[in-house]
Amino acid sequence: MIRSLEELQELAEKKRCDDEACKEELRVCIGSTCLSLGAEAIQKELDSGVKARGLEKRCRVKGVGCNGLCAAGVLVSQVNKASGTEILFESITESDAKALLDAYETGAVLESKRSDTTRAFFTKQKKIVLENAGYIDPDDIEDYIAHQGYAALFDTLTNALPGEVLDEVKLSGLRGRGGGGYPTGLKWESVAKVESEVKYIVCNGDEGDPGAFMDRAIMEADPHRILEGMALAGYACGAEQGYIYVRAEYPMAVEKLNRAIKQARQLGILGRHIADSGFSFDVEVRLGGGAFVCGEATALITSIEGNRGHPRQKPPHLSDSGLWNAPTVLNNVETFANIPPIIRNGGAWYRGFGTEKSPGTKVFALTGQIVNTGLVEVPMGMSLREIIEEIGGGIPDGKKFKAVQTGGPSGGCIPEQHMDTPVDYDSLKSLGSIMGSGGMIVMDEDSSMVEVARFFMEFCQSESCGKCAPCRVGTTELSKILGKFSRKEATARDLDQLRDLCEVVKETSLCGLGQTAPNPVTSTLKYFESEYLDAIRKENA
Amino acid sequence: MSVDTDARFKMVEKTMKKLGYDRSALIESLHTAQETFGYLEPEVLKYIARKLRLPFSKVYGVATFYHFFRLKPKGKHTLVVCMGTACYIKGANKLLDKLEARFGIKAGETTKDDLLSLLTARCVGSCSLAPIAIYDNRPVGKLDEERTLAEAEGMLS
Numbered sequence: 001m002i003r004s005l006e007e008l009q010e011l012a013e014k015k016r017c018d019d020e021a022c023k024e025e026l027r028v029c030i031g032s033t034c035l036s037l038g039a040e041a042i043q044k045e046l047d048s049g050v051k052a053r054g055l056e057k058r059c060r061v062k063g064v065g066c067n068g069l070c071a072a073g074v075l076v077s078q079v080n081k082a083s084g085t086e087i088l089f090e091s092i093t094e095s096d097a098k099a100l101l102d103a104y105e106t107g108a109v110l111e112s113k114r115s116d117t118t119r120a121f122f123t124k125q126k127k128i129v130l131e132n133a134g135y136i137d138p139d140d141i142e143d144y145i146a147h148q149g150y151a152a153l154f155d156t157l158t159n160a161l162p163g164e165v166l167d168e169v170k171l172s173g174l175r176g177r178g179g180g181g182y183p184t185g186l187k188w189e190s191v192a193k194v195e196s197e198v199k200y201i202v203c204n205g206d207e208g209d210p211g212a213f214m215d216r217a218i219m220e221a222d223p224h225r226i227l228e229g230m231a232l233a234g235y236a237c238g239a240e241q242g243y244i245y246v247r248a249e250y251p252m253a254v255e256k257l258n259r260a261i262k263q264a265r266q267l268g269i270l271g272r273h274i275a276d277s278g279f280s281f282d283v284e285v286r287l288g289g290g291a292f293v294c295g296e297a298t299a300l301i302t303s304i305e306g307n308r309g310h311p312r313q314k315p316p317h318l319s320d321s322g323l324w325n326a327p328t329v330l331n332n333v334e335t336f337a338n339i340p341p342i343i344r345n346g347g348a349w350y351r352g353f354g355t356e357k358s359p360g361t362k363v364f365a366l367t368g369q370i371v372n373t374g375l376v377e378v379p380m381g382m383s384l385r386e387i388i389e390e391i392g393g394g395i396p397d398g399k400k401f402k403a404v405q406t407g408g409p410s411g412g413c414i415p416e417q418h419m420d421t422p423v424d425y426d427s428l429k430s431l432g433s434i435m436g437s438g439g440m441i442v443m444d445e446d447s448s449m450v451e452v453a454r455f456f457m458e459f460c461q462s463e464s465c466g467k468c469a470p471c472r473v474g475t476t477e478l479s480k481i482l483g484k485f486s487r488k489e490a491t492a493r494d495l496d497q498l499r500d501l502c503e504v505v506k507e508t509s510l511c512g513l514g515q516t517a518p519n520p521v522t523s524t525l526k527y528f529e530s531e532y533l534d535a536i537r538k539e540n541a
Numbered sequence: 542m543s544v545d546t547d548a549r550f551k552m553v554e555k556t557m558k559k560l561g562y563d564r565s566a567l568i569e570s571l572h573t574a575q576e577t578f579g580y581l582e583p584e585v586l587k588y589i590a591r592k593l594r595l596p597f598s599k600v601y602g603v604a605t606f607y608h609f610f611r612l613k614p615k616g617k618h619t620l621v622v623c624m625g626t627a628c629y630i631k632g633a634n635k636l637l638d639k640l641e642a643r644f645g646i647k648a649g650e651t652t653k654d655d656l657l658s659l660l661t662a663r664c665v666g667s668c669s670l671a672p673i674a675i676y677d678n679r680p681v682g683k684l685d686e687e688r689t690l691a692e693a694e695g696m697l698s
Contacts, residue, residue: 032666032667033667033669033670033682036667036670036673036679036680036681036682037670037682070667070669070670071669073669207666208663208664209664210624210625210626210627210629210663210664211625211626211627211664211668212664212666212668213664213666213667213668216666248572248609249609249662249663249664249665249666250666286568286569287568287569287572288607288609289568289571289572289606289607289608289609289610290607290608290609290663291606291607291608292663303568304565305564305565306563306564306565306566306567306568306603307567307603308602308603308606309606309607365668367626367627367630367668367669367671368626368627368630368631368671369630369631373627373668373669373671374669405626408626439626439668441626441627441630443630447630452630455626455629456626459663465606
């Protein structure tokens with residue numbers, strides 16, 4: 001049990017000393033992507049190899065969360081803790097493990113697999129949320145504590161009032177990372193102000209956007225960070241119970257979170273009277289069932305209560321009546337993951353990154369027709385061009401860039417002429433897209449924008465919960481019309497109808513799913529109208 | 542299958558007990574039930590309804606709302622093709638067409654001999670490996686048409 005900040009610091013120091021006894025580490029990425037490329041076997045191979053060669057005194061093999069460069073998995077890094085140097089190897093297979101150890105044993109480096117870490121992919125990123133990803137063992141709470149983990153929580157419980165936590169979060173200017181961009185500090189304050197015996201902190205780990213895997217990586221690589229963020233929210237708002245709602249499709253994230261919760265309870269970091277203070281907090285995981293609409297706040301709440309995930313009219317807002325009608329804070333995984341560093345370093349420090357209206361960093365999942373697919377964290381305000389061409393390495397096979405889709409089914413496609421737009425909540429919105437949770441799908445010249453619009457509309461149609469007619473019927477009709485365009489059987493009348501219906505669905509749907517469902521259509525109509533016109537039958541044109 | 546003699550019901554009950562037989566335990570109970578039974582047969586749904594004092598219609602309504610729950614048994618092997626955006630952009634629909642043609646079933650169906658269930662996923666979150674499919678819990682990424690079929694044949698043989 002850890003009862004005070006001093007005891008926490010002692011444990012951190014002890015763990016660091018233990019670690020330093022072993023000078024070097026071989027870190028194997030065990031993120032989902034690397035795992036499916038055989039990372040587990042490689043880790044075993046390295047581990048038994050190190051032992052067989054009698055190297056275990058100077059070298060430890062450990063599994064770590066996602067490093068980000070998923071395109072070059074499996075990633076293994078060789079770290080010398082004394083000198084702080086790190087050598088990254090990419091595309092490692094089981095058979096490379098022996099060669100890697102052969103070289104390592106003689107003090108050499110397996111140059112053929114060495115990854116060039118002077119590339120923009122590595123140098124242009126700024127890691128705050130992902131600072132531990134690729135460094136710590138997600139299954140080991142002590143490793144998190146040794147990396148300043150839970151220091152913010154214990155320091156706060158010992159030295160600060162709830163109001164001071166609120167002030168720091170407000171000062172940081174952090175905005176909700178789920179896509180809405182509502183200021184987190186204000187959200188917390190409105191819950192803190194309400195008088196209520198019971199309040200809840202809920203973390204949205206549903207990540208239903210196809211093409212997005214930021215939250216998955218955070219949950220898998222650094223689960224304790226989310227718990228710490230939630231506990232700090234609990235302290236600031238006066239809540240004692242938290243829930244993390246995770247998709248059942250992410251079994252590994254569920255496993256890591258459950259293990260993290262168990263470990264934290266054992267050390268008294270979750271539970272009654274944390275750090276011998278008057279504050280108690282506990283967290284439970286709740287499984288989602290693969291319904292995109294459950295990413296919507298009221299639908300998520302009603303799903304935790306054990307119902308079909310139907311959204312409801314707002315107000316009342318969750319801050320007044322959320323989970324089981326109690327005041328509730330709902331933020332997504334990345335938002336909570338930002339909290340510990342903000343409290344540790346102060347809100348003013350956080351404001352030093354990003355732009356004035358969108359401070360901090362944002363994690364993006366780069367996918368589609370792009371060289372460096374993977375996970376990146378960059379300061380807000382970086383241009384799309386820098387993210388896609390420099391960090392992402394551009395389009396493969398010498399093809400030309402056509403558009404980037406941000407925000408998933410609620411977002412839009414942004415064309416070449418707007419590539420220099422800074423990435424922040426407001427700029428993307430003005431282009432007819434949204435920041436969303438952070439999926440960025442890059443499309444080359446061969447992609448059909450009508451097809452992309454149809455793909456997303458069919459997605460929304462099948463994900464519509466059916467509660468309100470504009471969304472249920474509207475998305476169905478829109479899908480039908482887009483089908484005509486994709487078969488090149490559309491008429492000029494269809495185009496008018498498409499525009500009208502988009503407007504109706506946007507303005508009259510009950511929740512965010514329906515209100516934003518037309519975005520992929522309207523944004524492609526705006527920037528790629530010629531593709532729609534080409535799909536209109538000649539005799540009707 | 543009898544509630545009294547089949548130990549699998551005990552597993553489901555354990556989840557309900559942990560959550561105090563509250564009606565909010567419904568989704569968690571369905572997850573446990575699917576894990577232990579493989580799918581949600583009417584007997585199991587009725588059992589959950591009875592234990593949580595919920596109308597059967599409510600339990601059925603929730604079970605059919607979420608994609609994750611299956612009301613029909615799966616085949617001996619399962620092949621899940623990811624249809625997320627990144628996979629779609631990289632031609633996942635063509636892979637699915639090939640598989641449907643090869644095995645004569647549509648996505649969501651099981652072959653007559655109960656050997657293979659062909660399923661789709663919204664997004665498995667391994668977008669870097671797009672297009673990706675999961676062969677009996679084994680994800681295989683960067684697929685082309687040839688490999689998609691070869692892996693399927695390999696799994697069934």
